[in-house]
Amino acid sequence: MSEAAKTPYKPPVPELGPGQTSYTSITEKISGIVLTRNTPVAWFIFFAIGFLLLHGLMVGVPYLLFEGVGIWGLNNPVGWGWAIINFVWWIGIGHAGTLISAVLLLFRQKWRTSINRAAEAMTIFAVLCAMQFPLLHTGRPWLACYWLLPYPNSMDIWPQFRSPLIWDVFAVSTYLTVSLVFWFVGLVPDFASMRDRTKNRIGQVIYGMLSLGWRGSAIHWERYEMASLLLAGLSTPLVLSVHSVVSFDFAVALIPGWHTTIFPPYFVAGAIYAGFAMVLTLMIPMRMIYGLEDFINERHLNNMAKVMLASGMIVAYGYFMEQLIAWYSASTYEGFMMQNRMHGPYSAYYFFLILCNIVVPQLLWIRYFRTNMFWLFFVCQFINVGMWLERFIIVVTSLHRDFMPSSWDMFHPTIWDITIYVGTIGLFTVLFFLFIRGVPMISLHEIRTLLVSKDHK
């Protein structure tokens, strides 16, 4: 008999911890996070840090608009710098939210209920951060209206529909709209719970308006279920399409290192990878601050770590394919690109990227690292950094030495690249902590259904 057969069958950890035995305990615990005057000190600390970082945007953006994109380290030949890197990084992060809320809903993965609300919020805030970069990169966002949106303007000119940047506009704005609607629809029954529970008159009015007159009748629930199913169906293709379109920004160009057919699936996998790392980065501290062990337990961490491992392996496959094709294509330029990437001036970045995205996450093969909060958080930080570096490598190493050696140059970010990037991290943090303070961060009504599910009994 093999070793595995001898080990007795261990049922999976239920989605809901033993502390939650009734609807009341669930509702009180989750809504209590919002309906309290005792905000944890940690909330204030994180919010203050976020607010401080947000000033990077407050200072950086006006200066950028006043002075122009020249304040960034952009120049020939690297015309796309941190702005595009950050854009792709943020958009990628958003993808986990959609995957959790839509795809896992369709696959009836009950463990998603504990994390989908916060993950969807993360998606929306990440997309908001992402959208700023291409807009600011236009230099004159007030004119970008007619550069980017097709409408019958008085100049009778239309955007270049063959440009992937226009596809981006459609992909990202669709993504934001659908994510926002999906998130809000899921929140309606919870807003009603909050309306009914708060003692505060202002709270009652605000939650009352947001709950759109929800009374919890059977018809309401039936329509709600249908609406979320339809929205899940709408969002599911977006998980694949949005980052595919983002990858076209690169793949449609002829630059070696960009002009690659593997980019769409490789970007989508990277997005899910980065997104789950960010969900965990947010949820692990949240669980500690608010004592959510009953809702986010070993099973959730384990499952998310497995998704990360799987998507991380696809990303690793992508890196491998890039190298294989550089050799197999026998194209001088492709070959040089890979040589330069691995042994050129940015080789340290490349190998650090491999360490972050491929080597360190291999720890997740071991159950201990998947379920230990500290180690999982540790691995996630490597992935957060690694996914940013991946985009840095793609953008910078491909551009800085392209076809014409006479124009080769190095890319040097300026203080304003850093300021604005850090500013969006601040914006994200501020929005996320406001969300935690004002909205039930775990879906009340979906968690309640877990009580009656088979697993829990």
Added chain:
Amino acid sequence: MAQVFPRSANWASKASILAALLIVASILGVVLNINRIDYVSMVGVAIDQPVHFSHKHHVTGMGIDCRYCHTTVEVSAFAGVPPTETCMTCHSQIWTEAPILEPVRASFRDNKAIEWNRVHDLPDFVYFNHSIHVSQGIGCQSCHGQVDQMPLMMKAHTLNMEWCLDCHRDPAQFIRPRDQVFNMNYEYPANQETLGKSLVADYDVQTSQLTNCSICHR
């Protein structure tokens, strides 16, 4: 527990859906029309000038040709605003004491150009050329309107890019025989459609190039 909202909130919530639609529609309406309304494009608005020069009086009343003052219209990008000396060819002899003409005389005395206010002001990135339009059969009136009927100068068209493109996409609609370019009372014949096409061919107007960006922007 008392109700949070009174019964009338039902009505308000339904109305707010309509209001949201109306707000979106009005924003769209503003975005689409802002550059097209006369208030913004200044069509039909007389621009204040240092001297209240009347084109109607000089063109219709006196019968002066456009080119008497706008001398370079046939050979250069710029039609040319006449120097004070052009005014003084007549006004050194007639209306020499008229108070309304004092700025003209002052300009002549002090050798200082009159600072006219521009009426047809294109953006700086538009390189409009008068000579090519005039020599290819586009009448003054096509762009500037019935200047011979204007006591004070004003724009007759928006000069929006869509308006430029209207003609650049199909110049046959507006082209006229070269000898009619300066005729302010030209009337398009009934067969303009066929005549326009033959004129476009005769004058060798390269219609395929007229909508290239670099035709107007460099």
